[in-house]
Amino acid sequence: MRKVEYTTDEQIEQMREELRQAKLKKGMHIDMHHVLVIVRKTVSMVLFLAVVAALTTTLVFIQLAKSKGQTPDILGYQLYVIQSGSMSPTLKVGAVIISHIPDDKSDLKVDDIVTFKTESGATVTHRIIETVKSADGKIRYRTKGDNPVNSADQELLDPDRVIAEFIAKVPLT
């Protein structure tokens, strides 16, 4: 008959010590892991909420502006859709551009692209090709579409008629 190999007190104490060490190690690991998980979840949630809030606000502002017949304006930034080929090839027909209202409309520089109202009331986006100072000291701009077939606009642009200054073109538009 096989003799039972009894467990000694030393083996029991050794196992207890091993378990104590494992608990300590595991305890730290669990805490760090737990903190990281909480941080990751919080950041993700905040980002998600921020994106949702931004999109909702944008939609609301756009709808409000459209209902009033105004250009949508979010925190001074506006979106325009290019409807003619006068700025081609820089801005093709259908391109969406982001513009903002300049701080000082009389301080625009040559090569800036601006969106403005013509004297007849149309909204046009052209590039400033020359700054003209009149006899009374007022600054005016000469504008022109980038399309080589275009000649410079006949009317000089009064700074008051500038609506927005071009910042960027929305890619893939």
Place this chain on the structure above:
Amino acid sequence: MKRLKAADHAKTYENVVYIENLSSNEYFQKNGEEAAPVLRDISLSVKKGQCWGINGDSLFSIKILLEIISNIRPYKDGKCSLLEMGMMRSKRVILPHVFYIGSPGMVYNNMNVLEFLMFATANSKTDKVLQQEQIFESLINIGLKKISMSPVRSLTKEQKAVIILLTAAYSSSDFAVFNLPEYSFDDALTGAMSKIAKFMSKKGKTLLIGTQSPDLIETVCTHTAYIVNGVSAYTGTVGEFKKKYDRIMMKISDKNAADLAKKLCTMLPEYDFSVDEDIITVRNYSEEEDNVRLVYEKIAETGFAPEKVKLNPKRVKYACEEIKRQYDLQK
């Protein structure tokens, strides 16, 4: 419609086992007598959280009954339901919510005890380090410190059986059947089984133990059933069993035990006095409560001065002896 699974159902039952007039397919045949079923007209109702000791005059009867209850052996007649669901008479499947212990070979010899218990409970969602600590400390607390990390291959079959019982306690099964009535357990293992049974009861688990050891029933079980010649002679609580069948009031030691017994017989005809060497065993077969004072008074009247008088704290062992005696007398 959602189908109720057995495991879900197990949470809602009250009757774990319900048997009514059950008869087995197996037969006994004694010399020259007609063949009789090993079990006949067995009725039993086991409720959630109880621990039953199934006892009897035949190991075979006990084993067969527990196998039928575990749904691994078909039965001939009667009703048998497990967790309030009927069992087909011909079905031989161990149900997932029943932990059946029918052999000590369920433990793996290439592991030590703690490793095996961790392996057997690997599906638990508890943290492994905490679980290992819990199992290890419980092995020590129930009195199995000496074998807590011993190789399984070196254990006796009884020790292996108790380790499997502990596995049942940690398992997800709501009902465990310990069908090893041929085993005898020493005091340390009986104590461990008692603690495991209490732990199981606390968790709402039910345990059925097949045994012929009165001491095991006394220490471990809350209820017991006694089968004599295939018929249930008693089913109920262990306390009631002792009260009903242990008729021994006291034991009197005296050199002249036979003379003293003769005198007491005439003075107290309602009591039974049996003599075994120098010891008189006093039994009370009347419907009345034991009247110890009356017996003391009558002893004093006889003029004898017994060397020792020991009152009997009711015991399962004596109740079992009495039930066998009664059955033989009735036969």
